[in-house]
Amino acid sequence: MSLVPEEIEQLIEELTLEEKIQLVHGEADPEGLATGYLSGVERLGIPELRLADGPLGVRARGHPATLFPASIALAATFDPNLGRKQGVAMGREAKARKQDALLGPGVNLIRVPHCGRNFEYYSEDPVLTAAFAHSMVTGIQSEDVIATPKHYVANNQETNRASVDVDVSERALRECYLPGFKAAVDAGAGSVMTAYNSVNGSFMSENRSLVTDVLKSEWGFDGYVVSDWFGTVSTVGSANGGLDLEMPGITREEMWEVFGLELDVDEEGTVFDETEDMSAGMPDMSNTKWFAEPLAEAVRTGEVPEERVDDMVTRILRQMDRIGLFEGDRGEGNSTENDHRSVSESIAARGTVLLENDGVLPLADGVDIAVVGPGVREITTGGGSSEMDALYEVSTAEGIEDRANGDVLVERGLPKVEQVSFFGRDEDDTDQRPDPRLEDAVEAAATAEVAVVVVQDAATEARDRENLRLPGRQDQLVEEVAAVNENTVVVVQSSGPVELPWRSEVAAVLESWYPGQSDGDALAAVLFGDVDASGRLPVTFANERDYPTSTEETFPGAGGEVHYTEDLFVGYKHFDVSDVEPTYPFGHGLSYAEFSYHSVEAVDERQVRVTIENTADREGREVVQAYVSSESVGEDRPVRELAGFVPVDVQAGEIVTVDIDLEDLAFAQYDDSEGWTDLEGPFTVEIARSAGDTRLEVTL
Numbered sequence: 001m002s003l004v005p006e007e008i009e010q011l012i013e014e015l016t017l018e019e020k021i022q023l024v025h026g027e028a029d030p031e032g033l034a035t036g037y038l039s040g041v042e043r044l045g046i047p048e049l050r051l052a053d054g055p056l057g058v059r060a061r062g063h064p065a066t067l068f069p070a071s072i073a074l075a076a077t078f079d080p081n082l083g084r085k086q087g088v089a090m091g092r093e094a095k096a097r098k099q100d101a102l103l104g105p106g107v108n109l110i111r112v113p114h115c116g117r118n119f120e121y122y123s124e125d126p127v128l129t130a131a132f133a134h135s136m137v138t139g140i141q142s143e144d145v146i147a148t149p150k151h152y153v154a155n156n157q158e159t160n161r162a163s164v165d166v167d168v169s170e171r172a173l174r175e176c177y178l179p180g181f182k183a184a185v186d187a188g189a190g191s192v193m194t195a196y197n198s199v200n201g202s203f204m205s206e207n208r209s210l211v212t213d214v215l216k217s218e219w220g221f222d223g224y225v226v227s228d229w230f231g232t233v234s235t236v237g238s239a240n241g242g243l244d245l246e247m248p249g250i251t252r253e254e255m256w257e258v259f260g261l262e263l264d265v266d267e268e269g270t271v272f273d274e275t276e277d278m279s280a281g282m283p284d285m286s287n288t289k290w291f292a293e294p295l296a297e298a299v300r301t302g303e304v305p306e307e308r309v310d311d312m313v314t315r316i317l318r319q320m321d322r323i324g325l326f327e328g329d330r331g332e333g334n335s336t337e338n339d340h341r342s343v344s345e346s347i348a349a350r351g352t353v354l355l356e357n358d359g360v361l362p363l364a365d366g367v368d369i370a371v372v373g374p375g376v377r378e379i380t381t382g383g384g385s386s387e388m389d390a391l392y393e394v395s396t397a398e399g400i401e402d403r404a405n406g407d408v409l410v411e412r413g414l415p416k417v418e419q420v421s422f423f424g425r426d427e428d429d430t431d432q433r434p435d436p437r438l439e440d441a442v443e444a445a446a447t448a449e450v451a452v453v454v455v456q457d458a459a460t461e462a463r464d465r466e467n468l469r470l471p472g473r474q475d476q477l478v479e480e481v482a483a484v485n486e487n488t489v490v491v492v493q494s495s496g497p498v499e500l501p502w503r504s505e506v507a508a509v510l511e512s513w514y515p516g517q518s519d520g521d522a523l524a525a526v527l528f529g530d531v532d533a534s535g536r537l538p539v540t541f542a543n544e545r546d547y548p549t550s551t552e553e554t555f556p557g558a559g560g561e562v563h564y565t566e567d568l569f570v571g572y573k574h575f576d577v578s579d580v581e582p583t584y585p586f587g588h589g590l591s592y593a594e595f596s597y598h599s600v601e602a603v604d605e606r607q608v609r610v611t612i613e614n615t616a617d618r619e620g621r622e623v624v625q626a627y628v629s630s631e632s633v634g635e636d637r638p639v640r641e642l643a644g645f646v647p648v649d650v651q652a653g654e655i656v657t658v659d660i661d662l663e664d665l666a667f668a669q670y671d672d673s674e675g676w677t678d679l680e681g682p683f684t685v686e687i688a689r690s691a692g693d694t695r696l697e698v699t700l
């Protein structure tokens, strides 16, 4: 039975101040599993609370779980239903590992292509981001696990993330950076994690206007606001600003002990000293225990009203109760990994984007293949708190070997790409294999009918990418293979946009992001056409200098400030008003089938009906996109905005009709004086395959 409000009020009455303080800052998990932990108050039957990373699957040391594809790969499916399925799976697996809160999804907008955590986020577009934030949170919470959308808000880079002040307009916050969080709250998220950075002069963990006035008062958020780890910057400012829970609440030494890690500290006490540029992206880990004794003292002196602490505790107890923690031991949930294996694989396959194809794909059965690339014998993931042990791993090469009926030659060609790990994976020097040689890869490619070159970037939390090129000599590997095999297929496994200088010299290009544990199986399914290539770009691909954040003040900032001077013009909204064409537009993705767009009609002012036909001789999945524009907007607004999208499976020769709901966000504008107002019509709705390929139009 769950507690009624009066019972929670009764508990607050009976708790001593010390016990209340114990409930609002973390401790070390005695079982060494949880990333964040509250020991509860046994005297009053208040249970423990365990919080675990992360957006790509549950990290509970010693208890592997399903490693899902990068969040950007999920967004590339343009299918929020897959997001809900992943959320359900992660919720089940969290509960089965006694974790009560999952520290995800990451819902920050992809503002700059270099951001080291783009693989943990969804898109450059707020409507697409909000759709996945909503579906993922719905899935997680449906399993009685607390979802923790993060990092609230405007944590769009890793460089100096714990000190940088983001100078951003209220309009851009409202229309671009907040919608993902609003959707997560509307989906019933029980918690929100504040970002390390400061926004418009106030650190997020003590940012009263965004945490109390917007999140709690305006949106009605009744869960708890938890800081990022070592991201609480004060006692009085944070408590009175609306922060409810300080994590980890322990010292760096205690934290590393929980993770079973040796503390790698140089004389300045900097962790990660072996890669100096990491420390620029790490928080000051001496920054802890603000909500321990100092908070009790602040209550005693009256600087923090005890009612505020009561509200903090109430918000936490309410979420504990909501997920059934007061109903006694929840026991071991039923995590059926095998189901989740298929969920992870289908997301990876569906999220794979076919950027170029001269007809070499899909591959015929029996074809002889060379698979080359530095990471083909491993799965590809990013570095940082999203790292975890996967229950099951299928390397890129292994998946292709299992699926192919012809000969498969495998050559790495280059040394492994340097990858940062927070958990010591990068110190794994057990690799006894002979050094790979580029010429071996080229020779293997020359003898095969098809050469599949798998290349990757190396993104991590706490550090942004220095540029958008592939690390090391991977471009050279592609060029040398393409020179000896006209059927060269390049598979890019990256965290976000990368520059592809050789794209016109090869037969096909696939973007598969970080595909998660089923890496090779998902890729093989797409290469052989077992599933249609149905991914679409959730971010624009362009040359580094052509993005609107290519000056130092816009990224990574200078003098402790970063200026979002592009305002609303993020991603395709910038390229729509730029005289530079992107390499591949937002929403781009080829299919193995062929779609013709027959008609569109307006059902009402928030829905259009589109009829398309699959004119090919094989099934395909199309993602029908709807962009809205209005003649009445000024130059300070984008010329059009994504309003809706629908993925639809269409059999060969079939004609289907789909209804696309158009999101209010695409018809609204925010400004400081008026708040939210509707844009003036009439509106044109473009029905498109991508931001660069409009097929039909209708006026609303």
Ligand code: GLC
Binding pocket: 035, 053, 054, 103, 150, 228, 229, 385
């Ligand atoms: C990290 C990350 C956050 C993660 C938390 C716990 O620094 O910013 O995403 O959930 O700390 O590991």
